[in-house]
Amino acid sequence: MAARLDEMDRKILAELQDDAAQSLDEIARKVGSSKTPVWNRIKRMKEDGVITRQTVLLHAEALGLEACFFVLIRTSEHEADWQAKFLRALQERPEVLEAHRLAGDIDYILKVRVKNARAYDIFYQALISEVRIFNVTALLSMEEIKSTTVLPV
Amino acid sequence: MAARLDEMDRKILAELQDDAAQSLDEIARKVGSSKTPVWNRIKRMKEDGVITRQTVLLHAEALGLEACFFVLIRTSEHEADWQAKFLRALQERPEVLEAHRLAGDIDYILKVRVKNARAYDIFYQALISEVRIFNVTALLSMEEIKSTTVLPV
DNA sequence: CTCAATATAGAACATTATCCCGTATTTCCG
DNA sequence: CGGAAATACGGGATAATGTTCTATATTGAG
DSSP, rough: OOOOHHHHHHHHHHHHHOTTOOOHHHHHHHHTOOHOOOOOOOOHHHTTEEEEEEEEEEEGGGTOEEEEEEEEEEOOOHHHHHHHHHHHHHOOOTTEEEEEESSSSSSSSEEESSSHHHEEEEEEEHHHHHHHOEEEEEEEEEEEEOOOOOOOO | OOOOOOHHHHHHHHHHHHHHHSSSHHHHHHHHHHHHHHHHHHHHHHTTEEEEEEEEEEEEGGTTTTTEEEEEEEEEEOHHHHHHHHHHHHHHHHHEEEEEEEESSSSSEEEEESSSSSHOOOOOOOHHHSSOOOEEEEEEEEEEEEEEOOOOO
């Protein structure tokens, strides 16, 4: 997975991140190459797992998902089967967009997108009834200042 | 921005979120329609801002970005020009993938992707030298349990 | 029920992705 | 250095796809 990327690869990735709908000819022109090498490089980077997927990003508010919470979780349980159960619960719930296991006294952080505070509470009640959790703090986002999937290349 | 979406629109969005590279014919077949209406609906949803962009997702580790931090920020300053400056600083830094203004005693949360802890420290030092911040807590991600851009439709 | 407005399917055309091939460039080893 | 092997390149051929058009079907309002 330690893919070696040269300058050309990185330029191509920058273009694809910016707009994956543009044509190969256009990308080739912008990065100063031609269609075939660009196509081969993209193919290789997909195979190597550098490019994981091609998708569209949607406007959450337009879909009626107007609330975003960051959830800080402490747990007293650290056994393998508890963790597996917790993990499965998160994977199953589409409102959980991100979940990280952390170092330090907070064990997990979640990013949760829901319709409103009521929907968050329903999610929260369902989660704690399914897996034992010691302590939860929810941070409510008032404003999404920045949100990007673009990684610096 | 309160776009009204019917079942067909939602099916199309689900398909596009799953794989934006598939052809119109394929999407049309899956959602039980044909090319033209699917194309028209996608066009409309782009115009309406429901679909904001088409992009590729990259594997951060493969790019050498192996560390992810969530940064909890408290500030004593709440004036407009401080906020504008802070906002600009975040926008300019590509390692800041997300930034939210919060309700409650923590004012902001950031998600920051960097090469390693050293790179985070450089980012952190640069940020606090640029804007006055009262209190910072960094949460280090040990493991990305879940990460998706797919919104439930 | 009737008319108007909108959505649809399929065909026609334009653009693009994909693959092939001959040439140029780089790399590696003597 | 020099030369051979491997790799990368540019441009063209072809298959696939996106885009637009038109005639028909469906829906909704009065």
